[in-house]
Amino acid sequence: MLNTPRATDTGIAAHDRLYRSLRQQIMHGELAPGQALTLRGLARSYGVSMTPAREALRRLSAEGALTLSASGRVSTPDLSTERIEELATLRALIETELATRALPRAHIALIERLQAINMANAEAAVKRDAVAYIRTNLEFHRTLYLRAQAPAMLAVAETVWLQLGPTMRSLYTRIARSEPPQHHRMIIAALKAGDEPALRLAIRTDVTQGLRHIAT
Amino acid sequence: MLNTPRATDTGIAAHDRLYRSLRQQIMHGELAPGQALTLRGLARSYGVSMTPAREALRRLSAEGALTLSASGRVSTPDLSTERIEELATLRALIETELATRALPRAHIALIERLQAINMANAEAAVKRDAVAYIRTNLEFHRTLYLRAQAPAMLAVAETVWLQLGPTMRSLYTRIARSEPPQHHRMIIAALKAGDEPALRLAIRTDVTQGLRHIAT
DNA sequence: CATGGGCGATTGTGATCACACGGCCGGATC
DNA sequence: GATCCGGCCGTGTGATCACAATCGCCCATG
Incomplete structure (x- = not known):
């Protein structure tokens, strides 16, 4: 399966769809503090590859919505x-x-x-x-x-x-x-x-x- | 050349190096408004592949340091x-x-x-x-x-x-x-x-x- | 029973490739 | 001569793979 267009393709980029979805979940409090997110896990649950998942997570952590651990692991922030x-x-x-x-x-x-x-x-x-x-x-x-x-x-x-x-x-x-x-x-x-x-x-x-x- | 470790590898991820470099250039006013940046161009000038370049640009545009045009082209912002x-x-x-x-x-x-x-x-x-x-x-x-x-x-x-x-x-x-x-x-x-x-x-x-x- | 070492599974990182979209330039047509 | 069309090149997007680091668990040892 190479670059198969998604059946639900709305013309919006996949990484953007992930970004919006996660952003809303985080902003609305659907995720608890300290919750870990994995690239492969996210990619699998959204039916995409790791690449767009990585971009969405990178974008969210740039906004402070997610925190990166030293080893690159990403999770929701547990604020002091x-x-x-x-x-x-x-x-x-x-x-x-x-x-x-x-x-x-x-x-x-x-x-x-x-x-x-x-x-x-x-x-x-x-x-x-x-x-x-x-x-x-x-x-x-x-x-x-x-x-x-x-x-x-x-x-x-x-x-x-x-x-x-x-x-x-x-x-x-x-x-x-x-x-x-x-x-x-x-x-x-x-x-x-x-x-x-x-x-x-x-x-x-x-x-x-x-x-x-x-x-x- | 598959995943050859860079001679100048400082242990810091390549995408982070690009990010910091570009961020400083933008913040210090080294780039004019409306200046276009390309993935391949950036990757070539930093000696990396497109992947880390994409992550750095995505991160910077999430912070508002760069603007994405409709077609995904990225450039420095020309503010109203x-x-x-x-x-x-x-x-x-x-x-x-x-x-x-x-x-x-x-x-x-x-x-x-x-x-x-x-x-x-x-x-x-x-x-x-x-x-x-x-x-x-x-x-x-x-x-x-x-x-x-x-x-x-x-x-x-x-x-x-x-x-x-x-x-x-x-x-x-x-x-x-x-x-x-x-x-x-x-x-x-x-x-x-x-x-x-x-x-x-x-x-x-x-x-x-x-x-x-x-x-x- | 607590603790530390080791190994396997999992994870992030980066390179590479295929593909589709879009802009740009040249030539053909009116 | 101006305008429109078509193909080419450049660009972003996403998939896949190889690899290294790290986490977690289990077992051996004290």
Whole structure:
């Protein structure tokens, strides 16, 4: 079998398909921290050869989504508390800026979409579905930040989310949160009121709230 | 010749050697914006096969240091003014935080090293050596931020520098700056005085100064 | 029962090849 | 003379293989 075109070939490169799939799994907290990934294992499960698997893993580890051990073994990161604090600070810095830029452009349709996403998020919380909770939570933030029209800043923010993915999983499955996110309501209220200081505060507390009290 | 070990084998993987070399060239502004790179060309000039070259390019494009065209061609980025503004804002946000964290740890030996680097920087300015200017400029900032003991934040900051590399080159070769950076002196003065607000202001102006007035 | 040595299986790395897509240049046609 | 078409060359993509390093397990030894 030499270079057989895949039946499911969508015209998108195989390494890109792997990359997107893994990236989403990591960002949404579907993988636990410290989980090892192998080239051959990944290649087999996606029905490709080692080459595209290697590229996808290399790309993800360049973004900090995966860590390479000294021997080249790759696994999901198991972050120290110091690093978690740094990433939380980065989230606060970048996302307050993104929210501020989005504020003047936030019209009623956007706020309604945010409320709808927030309902799905609350539902995931009561169901104790950590993955769905993380996914809807990030979707809430991304939907808001897309209005900022700042792709470079959003890309950096998503890189930070990516690094925090496995950590958020272990965090949210551990504390088994059942309360819906009250900070999201504060964000929506500030958007409605056009209150920039309140918005910045709401973003900062929402972003750091879950991550700050890890130093157990 | 199958898998012949290279005579210059230092134990470091070939793709990593390429990565580091290209990364430094891009960050230091040795490559102009829009410069195209080819797998075979790179592999030939480094004496390796296409495989490690591909990995290095993939890694760099994941960090935003290179852009992939639709057909997979890779070249150094030619940034829009909007994107430059975003990256300048990111620099200001992240680097003020890093400087603030470094401030309480900045003792006299660090300040003396910063002054020495700054002299080399001024020398590059009078010589109109854009590459040396960018290199010493970044070394100045990195030396300060290393004291912040925040590797994750520094890594993100360096990613932003990487994206701005070719742009800084074309900027600094165009305006042919001859004056030494006065903002660096403000940074050093604020460090000596332990004045945090002054330090934050100095960092912000230093970082945005060159990039802000691009909107010609 | 704990511990260290050794061997086999597994893994990442790099080279090489086949293939398909795309750009570029030349010539033929109107 | 301008324009369009076709083939060639260069380029990225993915598969496969050889090889070295390393991990893990088992057994022997104290």
